[in-house]
Amino acid sequence: MADYSKSTLDELIEVITTRPVGMPVRAMEQVLAQRESAIPAIKAALERWRGDEGRDLLWLIVLLGETESPDAVPVLIDQVKRTDEEEPARAACEGLAKIGAASIPRLLQMAESPESLMRIYAYAALGWSADERAYSTLLDALPRDRELGHVLAQALCDQGKREAIPPLYEAYRTCAPWQRIEFEDAIRELHFGPPVPFLWKKNWRARYRRDPTLGTFDLGWLGVSVLVWRHVEDVGKRVAPPLKSLEEILKEGAIPETSAETCEKCGAPVERPTGLPVCPENAVLAALHQAIFLLDVREEGTDDLFDLADDLDEMLWEHFEAKPSLGDNRLKRWREKGEGLEIHRQTCHWLVDQGIEDIGGGRALLLAKAAELAERLGDPQGLLSPPVRSRRQPPKAGRNDPCPCGSGLKYKRCCLGKERRRE
Numbered sequence: 001m002a003d004y005s006k007s008t009l010d011e012l013i014e015v016i017t018t019r020p021v022g023m024p025v026r027a028m029e030q031v032l033a034q035r036e037s038a039i040p041a042i043k044a045a046l047e048r049w050r051g052d053e054g055r056d057l058l059w060l061i062v063l064l065g066e067t068e069s070p071d072a073v074p075v076l077i078d079q080v081k082r083t084d085e086e087e088p089a090r091a092a093c094e095g096l097a098k099i100g101a102a103s104i105p106r107l108l109q110m111a112e113s114p115e116s117l118m119r120i121y122a123y124a125a126l127g128w129s130a131d132e133r134a135y136s137t138l139l140d141a142l143p144r145d146r147e148l149g150h151v152l153a154q155a156l157c158d159q160g161k162r163e164a165i166p167p168l169y170e171a172y173r174t175c176a177p178w179q180r181i182e183f184e185d186a187i188r189e190l191h192f193g194p195p196v197p198f199l200w201k202k203n204w205r206a207r208y209r210r211d212p213t214l215g216t217f218d219l220g221w222l223g224v225s226v227l228v229w230r231h232v233e234d235v236g237k238r239v240a241p242p243l244k245s246l247e248e249i250l251k252e253g254a255i256p257e258t259s260a261e262t263c264e265k266c267g268a269p270v271e272r273p274t275g276l277p278v279c280p281e282n283a284v285l286a287a288l289h290q291a292i293f294l295l296d297v298r299e300e301g302t303d304d305l306f307d308l309a310d311d312l313d314e315m316l317w318e319h320f321e322a323k324p325s326l327g328d329n330r331l332k333r334w335r336e337k338g339e340g341l342e343i344h345r346q347t348c349h350w351l352v353d354q355g356i357e358d359i360g361g362g363r364a365l366l367l368a369k370a371a372e373l374a375e376r377l378g379d380p381q382g383l384l385s386p387p388v389r390s391r392r393q394p395p396k397a398g399r400n401d402p403c404p405c406g407s408g409l410k411y412k413r414c415c416l417g418k419e420r421r422r423e
Contacts, residue, residue: 001304004030009038013045016063017055021317022310023209028063036069043075061088062208065095070102077106080125083117083226087216090223091208093121094200097128104131111137120151120229124222127155128198135159142171149175150182151225157186160195169246177240184241184249191250206352209309212316213342274369275350276343280377287370288383290347294363303359309348316341 004012004027015027031038042060049055061079064072072095079085079092096103103125110122123141126134138159142152149171156164165187172183189195199207199220208217219227228235261270263279270277278286302308319338324330351362374384403415 001307002026009034009041013041013060016059017045017049017057019056019059021314023205023306023313024059025205025306026304028059031063032066035067036071039064039067039069039071039075046075046079058088058091058208061091061095062204065091065098066204068098068100070099073099073103073106076103077110080110080121081118083115083121086223086226089121090220090226091217093125093222094128096125097198097200100129101131104129104133108133108137111141116148116229117226119145119148120225121222123148123151123155124225127158128200130159135161135164139164139167142167146171146175148229150179150228153179153183153186154221154225157189158195158198160190160193162190162193165190165246169249173243176236178236178238180241180243184244184252187246187249188252192253203352203355205306206349209313209349212313212320273373274366275346275353281380283373283377284370284379284383285381287366287373290343291363291366291370293344293347294359294366298359298363305348305351305357305359305362308359309345309352312341312345312348316345 004015007015007027007030009031012027012031016024016031019027031042042064046057046060049057061076064076076092076095076099080089080096083089096107107122107125107129110118111126113119113122123138126138135156138152138155142149142156145152153168153171156168168183168187168190172180172187175183199218210217216223261277262268263270263281266279266281268279268281270279271283272278273283274287274290276286276290297308302311316338319334319341322334324334347362347366351365354365356362356365371384379385
């Protein structure tokens with residue numbers, strides 16, 4: 001693990017913006033420790049390196065949001081307005097939500113923009129803001145900004161106010177047919193609750209780490225909405241559900257937080273107790289495999305969880321770059337290796353979400369989880385059962401052999417008679 005405790009702010013920003021793969025967590029933590037005093041340097045770096053393809057500016061945007069300082073609002077607003085830079089714009093939008101009330105006046109102005117994409121970002125950030133001004137603005141926009149009705153539906157859903165259901169249903173009755181799915185989902189989620197946790201409230205060390213398969217961090221509904229809007233003509237042609245009454249929408253029941261996935265082999269519900277999908281038959285085995293992997297990593301000299309995450313990111317990037325052609329007989333082995341790396345990556349993310357930062361702590365938690373799972377779901381393979389030691393009987397002494405008690409007498413002259421009397 002690199003030690004950045006003596007690095008200057010400029011040196012830290014240099015490290016952060018030139019990291020080739022992975023996420024420079026430890027250097028970013030040092031910058032965050034300086035809080036508001038780091039904002040001018042971050043702002044200057046963003047202005048100086050804007051458009052520099054050799055620099056990764058995403059991490060600076062993330063840091064601004066994590067300061068939760070009103071001083072960061074103008075810089076983040078400026079980034080959101082650069083709608084052609086989708087990844088930093090999404091991070092900036094989430095950063096504005098973290099800052100909260102100080103962001104609202106600028107977001108309200110952005111919500112009046114003639115540019116549709118800019119309004120999408122504004123609506124999303126307002127939806128994440130627990131503020132009456134934000135709620136009123138979203139509600140007022142619902143009947144007049146019909147082209148973004150699906151975005152407003154999700155933003156109002158994020159507000160978590162059940163009183164929004166009647167106006168949402170009214171807008172649903174006149175929305176474009178392809179938008180009906182989003183309105184129905186929002187209405188059901190508000191009615192049945194509780195609201196789905198916001199992605200941006202997750203630990204930033206895992207939230208913004210890029211997925212090598214996607215090339216970016218989790219899109220969330222905002223990222224999906226931006227993609228939909230860029231291809232709205234094609235999306236508008238999709239098959240739309242029929243118009244339903246409010247009673248019919250609610251009759252369909254709550255939207256499950258996770259899909260009702262069942263195991264193909266045993267039919268039991270699938271859970272994710274350690275970040276991986278498991279059923280009762282393989283839950284203990286999966287947790288132990290995760291723990292064994294961490295033990296191997298630790299024995300190789302790595303003890304920082306974020307160093308391991310960086311190594312896995314680099315291996316996955318290289319893995320996808322080396323994908324064989326479809327007809328190549330190595331394709332199966334390539335897929336299996338990728339699945340294994342992704343399992344390890346998901347393990348790291350889950351541990352970070354649990355507040356773990358070192359390999360030893362991660363292994364201890366996984367072993368504890370394995371024991372907990374064995375207690376709750378059973379241990380059909382006996383993986384945590386102590387080995388059964390066979391109690392071997394000592395060979396029986398012959399009559400004329402030395403007595404096993406060590407007296408020096410023959411067995412027949414010593415303990416043989418005692419044993420016969422006991423029998």
